[in-house]
Amino acid sequence: MVKFPSQEWIEQFKDKVNQNAAYEDAAKSWEGDFIFLVEPDGALTAPVALYMDLFHGKCRDAKMLATPDEKSAAYTYQGPYSNWKKLINKEIDPIQGMMTGKFKLKGNMMKIMRYTRAAKELINTASTIPTEFP
Amino acid sequence: MWFFTSPKIVFGSGAVEFLASLPTKKAMIVCDRFLAERGTHQVVVEQLTKAGAKVEVFGEVEPEPHIATVEAGVKLARAFEPDMIVGLGGGSAMDMAKAVYALYERPDLTIYDITPIVELNLHQKARLIQVPTTSGTGSETTWATIITEGEGGRKLELAHRDLVADWAVLDPMFPSSMPPKLTADTGADALAHSIESISSEWANPFSDAMGVKAVDTIFRYLPKAVKGDHVPPEVREELHLAAAMAGLSFGNAQVGVGHALGHALGSVFKVPHGRTVGLFLPYHIEYNFSAAREKLGRLAPVLGDSTVRNGRDLAGKVRALWDQIGMAKTIPECAKITEKEFEEKLPLLVERADSSTCVVSNPRIPSSQELERIFRAAWSGAPIDF
Incomplete structure (x- = not known):
């Protein structure tokens, strides 16, 4: 089991993404990095930012940032820790999550709306990581 | 929520x-x-x-x-x-x-x-x-x-x-005063909205209620509205309300891969929307049935069947309706294009279907290869079994 959020978790996520042929197919023309911002609630007392550089169906780099503003990215997907837990457990659909205000997305909407399949594959991948929630 | x-x-x-x-x-x-x-x-x-x-x-x-x-x-x-x-x-x-x-x-x-x-x-x-x-x-x-x-x-x-x-x-x-062809095209669109939304991952009791009622009405009345010399006003009214109900169904649950494919074909070859989504509705059913068996099974009673055993059965009922109202069941019937034109544009068709937001709540997430296989099946009119 890997603790979420952590450096170990994001590294496993990177490995799983890079092994996922369905994601690679869906995101084969995607270019853009993400910050996944986990806002504190419940057991999490401070914000945590996870960075992923996604390029042509692969993850080129992934790390937990020392602080949320250590790095900027083309997109920021953010929500409270309890909602991340539900997302990774597939209790929340990633797109419905945004439409119901459980998550927010900042970045170029026109571009990302063409990659909804990739977004779903990405979350499906995250849910395959044996995750421990503190 | x-x-x-x-x-x-x-x-x-x-x-x-x-x-x-x-x-x-x-x-x-x-x-x-x-x-x-x-x-x-x-x-x-x-x-x-x-x-x-x-x-x-x-x-x-x-x-x-x-x-x-x-x-x-x-x-x-x-x-x-x-x-x-x-x-x-x-x-x-x-x-x-x-x-x-x-x-x-x-x-x-x-x-x-x-x-x-x-x-x-x-x-x-x-x-x-x-x-x-x-x-x-x-x-x-x-x-x-x-x-x-x-x-x-x-x-x-x-x-x-x-x-x-x-x-x-x-x-x-x-x-x-809608002519028969427009009645058929628009009725097919409403049926696609209903069935695709019923199969959606975002389907919910409210959207289902609207979708199932719309399917029932469309199967009952669409042939009468298309074939009749004089269409009774009550038939027009039933279909008008069914279209709005189908809208409430998909507006609250989303459509699926059928619409993604239809939008792609319509945009590349300039074919009316209802005709393209009607063409792909049986394929939407066949492709998704394994992942949406229970949801689509709810249509059995309104279609006069005790059960819907498989996707081929349900898609067959839609194809039979299309026969009654003269809807296209293959791309050549629908788009009036040559096979060469189709093959030349196939990568673009796949790319457009692939980037459609309509797949976001589809029961299965289609790969590019699967989208291509569905387009090819729709070219020949062959059902799909994958």
Whole structure:
């Protein structure tokens, strides 16, 4: 089991993404990095930012940032820790999550709306990581 | 957590007269070119005038409307400053009314900002009223608007909850003169909305109630509306309400891969929307049945069957309906293109279907290879089994 959020978790996520042929197919023309911002609630007392550089169906780099503003990215997907837990457990659909205000997305909407399949594959991948929630 | 969003609905014979009771000072009608040329909009102008409104008509909406037409409509709206915008026509006119309405209310936005994941905060300057003249699009009850980027361009699948009309006016007078082919195309669109939304991962009890009722009505009445020499008014009315219900179904649960494929084919080869999504509906069923067996199984009783055993059974019922009403079941019947043209455009078709937001809630996430296989099956008319 890997603790979420952590450096170990994001590294496993990177490995799983890079092994996922369905994601690679869906995101084969995607270019853009993400910050996944986990806002504190419940057991999490401070914000945590996870960075992923996604390029042509692969993850080129992934790390937990020392602080949320250590790095900027083309997109920021953010929500409270309890909602991340539900997302990774597939209790929340990633797109419905945004439409119901459980998550927010900042970045170029026109571009990302063409990659909804990739977004779903990405979350499906995250849910395959044996995750421990503190 | 989820929502069920609906406009207030006034329906039945004489429903258009309701417009005279809505207080308004300036009303802008957004309508199809041919409706404006035929003067159909005058019925609405008359009611709005009774309400004391000054009326401006934007009668420039073309089939599969383009961004340039949205811009022209927005320019007129900003100059006229209406407190009511009325979409009058088929899906193109009502979709155009939504896009014009959004950008009139929010001049700081571009059309690409109309996504369900941003705050729009509309309904500040004007009310949005939708009056459908066909029975199929469901745009009168949905939050979606389809705008084409340009000639031969991609269809932008825009949506936002704030685009749901304040009122939908369902008067069966308007679709009463639809010719058989248009009745078939639009009815097929409504059936695709219903079945795709029932199979959706976002389906919910409210959307299902609307979808199942719409499927029942469409199977009962669409053949009568297409084949009859004189279509009884009650048949037209049933189908008009069913189309709005189908809109409420997919507007609250989404469509699926059938629409993704249909939008791609329609945009590349300029084929009417209802015809393309009708063509792909049996494929949507066959492809998704294994992942949506329970949901689609709910259709068995309304289709006069004790069970729906597999996707082929259910798709077969749709294909039989298409035979009754003369709908295309293959791409060559639908698009009038050569195999060479099809093969040349196949990568573009796949790319467009692949990037469609319609797949977001599809029961299965199709790969590019699967999308290509479905397109190829639809070329030959062969069912699919993967």
